[in-house]
Amino acid sequence: MTASDLSTPVHPVQDRGGAAWWEDAVIYQIYPRSFADGNSDGMGDLHGITSKLPYLQNLGVNAVWLSPFYVSPQADAGYDVADYRDVDPRFGTLADFDAMLADAHERGLKVIVDLVPNHTSDEHEWFQAALRSPKGSSERNRYMFRDGGGENGELPPNNWQSIFGGDAWTRVEDGQWYLHLFDTKQPDLNWENPEVHEEMISVLRFWLDRGVDGFRIDVAHGLVKAEGLPDWAGRESMVGDVHNPDAAEESTATEPTPPYFDQPGVHAIYRDWNRVLAEYPGDRMLVAEAWVEPAERLFHYVRPDEMQQAFNFDFLRAGWDAGRLTASITESLAQAGNVGAPSTWVLSNHDTVRHTTRFGLQDPTQLPKGVGPRDEQPDEALGLRRGRAAILTMLALPGSAYLYQGDELGLPEHTLLDDTVRQDPAFFRTEGVERGRDGCRVPLPWKADAPGFGFSTTNNNDDAAPWLPQPAGFAAYAADVQVDRPGSVHELVKSALTERSSRGLGRGSLEWAPEHRPGEGVIALTNGSVLVAANMGEKPIELPSGVVVLASAEDAVSEAGGGKKLQPDCAVWIERS
Template sequence: MRPDPHTFLVDPDLLVDPDWWRDAVVYQVYPRAFVDSTGSGIGDLEGVRSRIGYLRDLGVDALWLSPFYPSRLVDGGYDVDDYRDVDPSLGSLATFDALVRDAHAAGLRVIVDIVPNHSSSRHVWFREALASTPGSAARARYIFRPGLGEGSRLPPNGWQSLFGGSAWQPVGDGDWYLHLFAVEQPDFDWSNREVRDEFLTTLAFWADRGVDGFRVDVAHGLAKDLSPRESLGAVSMGPVGAVDAAEPARRSDGTDPLFDRDDVHAIFAEWRQLFDTYTPPRSAVAEAWVAPHRRALYARPSELGQAFEFALLEAPWSAAAFETAIRENLALSASVGSSSTWVLSNHDVVRHASRYGLPNGSDLPAWLMSNGLTPVEDLGLGVRRARAATLLTLALPGSSYLYQGEELGLPEVADLPVAALQDPIWSRTNGVRKGRDGSRVALPWTRSGPSFGFGVTPAVLPQPDWFGSLSVEAQSGVHGSTLSMYREALALRRSMQRDAVVDVRADGEVLYITRSDGFTSVTNFGVVAIALPEGRVCLGSASASTVLEPSTTVWLQVGGIGEHQPG
């Protein structure tokens, strides 16, 4: 086994459990919207470091850092200039090392985003490719193809970008390059051995610095069949995504030309061999928007080990829908020896406090385009349901992935002015779709100030005036606040057994999660109160005594622990 060169930086308790990721609570940090320590209006790594104590006290097990690499920010940092450095506006490698050291000292593990499908067009390899000739070794690292028609003026085929428009861009010498996302994000050619080796080197670079795991962006997109096809579009982000562009149905048998091909699993088998040379083995989780039976393949122990399950993120507010999604997820994870993942929000989708305040089936991109006016959001209901859904998912076996700000009950900022928008979806769709900026507005830490404690100057994406009332300062120590509920729930969750067997049962609009360790979660998805089952109320998403109100979850136990007041 390869020794960990940063063992001396790590709390020894972090090294004893190689399976920590199987039931971890992971907090996603979008660094540029977390804390600004320099007054630039953009969050940075020193800002993240300054809040390690906050994350420790919240009760999470790990923090996942969205991209912090050098980038021109065409796509929120997912256009990477250099995979083995830190953007100067966010800090340095020394800052990163200090962050990892402090996180480990606080008992927190660190997960970083890796973006292997595409680089930035400013990456040294792509600049070399543009300076080279068609057919060169430099261009072979990416997907270049000659155009069609006289003067190669037409793209090689009709593939469309996920962000809108053609997925091909001409370079002026007859060649076009593929970009399934923004023009500035050229796709790598993963059939090239040099590309595979480069990423193995990158993974080792971060693992050697003490990184505990990796979140793999667009894990399903690396392998492609480049045979000519004339009318294939790109995959959508799912019905709750801000993209959700119309596109032809994708194949779910491993033969789709662009996504989720069987070939991709050989890549991740190599990654797993590398991860397992470390003590403890490095973890990984796949972002793969694919059919459920295909998603489980990425979570096999011989590959990444875990994959995001997005069914709950997509499910309507319904006991039956949640029951189906949970049962399928548990079964699929068990079938490959992985653990389940539970996700309600992230940086790519409308925050769940807003989704649950809208009628089931709402057209979310259209709602964003209306500045959140059509339909009108019932924010009180949305937050109440969001709290209930969170408490429900935290009672499930497996890992829970939380998105920064959800512990404050933050809704989507749907009315960002057009002049402030940064998501390339807005420009690439010619203003037809607003994009994902509304979920990436900087966090409010204090009740007042130029950016509510985010920094000393206003944030790049403007915060609404009402953000202060949802700030950490406004909610800390306040009985019944969303932040207090999260802290209580995460503390109590540590009493639950990792290997507990659960029974999932919907009875009308009530969902019961019965655990073999004595805990039971009961969620009322209906519109009328019901009698509480027998048992001690350990925690509730809202006050509960003898009845369970609509849009409320309680955790119960018969004996074994002291009684807690609902958070």
């Protein structure tokens, strides 16, 4: 692929009748368990989040997304919801949530909350009622209960496998089986049942009435299953799912869609939800977690009458590779333009190995299912150098962008977690074959020399240890040694957010620059008056003339022989002369 092949400008979203805040927002993901602990019990909470809102305001993000904080037995870190309308006592109360929301809004921050509509907890009152009720009852019809196969119903209804490993079916006392695409404690809802539709719209209204600005929709592609629940002879998990990244590498656009993902019926659900959100002021939004490919199918979820955003996981999966990133950016912006939606860029989240760690592996395009002590250990310094360049590149792209908590610190994965402290159900259901997601969920370091690196904000002498242990190396990444420190990752991200906002890059247009040579490891693009270059190759590259606005490292640009050169594993923003 050459620059001449990519000379046509690639245009981003055009406003859907106005300039909605989410079209170019930079949104910060908070994983409540691990963000900040306000009551010194070792687990993050709403008080902790509220205490850190000034930090996020100062960083310059536009919104926060909160992973689940609802009442839950925490079998899957809150993605097993027992009550959608209340806060789990571990995190606080509804009053605490209201106070946090009001404070965020006063600071100009929007708030997005997680919604988990594919499944509930097995401790949800609906599922408990289903277990007490007979076959064929209205209570059972809220979930995917089926009779088994075999002579006496002793076999699962079909051959589907759980995304977390093992069978996707569990048998109950009266002999029927229920579907759980994830853990046994996460039974799938039956979206063929109108009562399920009505209940979830009621949940949407409950939080919209409280003032939330939007929802991140968990497993947005999984609600509707194919009629008859046919056996699946293809891959056991969805192409591109974080729990089966090898499938993503081998997949093709012509591969059949699994009967439990990306079924046409999901789109009617989101059209209904779109109408609900339209009743509320303030450009409320929905963002889809949909591991769907090709890109054309992903952008079906953000047609004008459905959701507003969908996470661009193809960009995340591209890794540190100029050719793959070029292809992803080009296709994403083209498909986004076809439906008038923004592309939504992301490098890391609570389900994936942190990008600074992935980029330090021998193959920086890998998306491993966790990293443990017995796995290849990354080159931490190299991963951080590439991570700084990647985040600078991402924040120059038109559309919206997401930062996972700690991205602004360059935080790496905890790759040496002992198996005895792991909590991810994927680790246990695969008998350790998948290391799981605990390594990217370790509590944040706020103070380099404090117990638990200041994760507990009350500074009590009897502070409980963080719920997952932090590595000693986190001291070098702590917020207090980065905020207002020139050259730190935090200050780089803060400066990039300031420049992005003042220059309107989120609403700009991308054009590949003449210097763009992905075959040689060089990405070069223009957005407005800024030229952005990232060197993913092994040799320094010549830069065009102009004033350096931002550089990913102090030594990113050298000026030998009268010209500027960009060093390997670095990125730069240049004001075009």
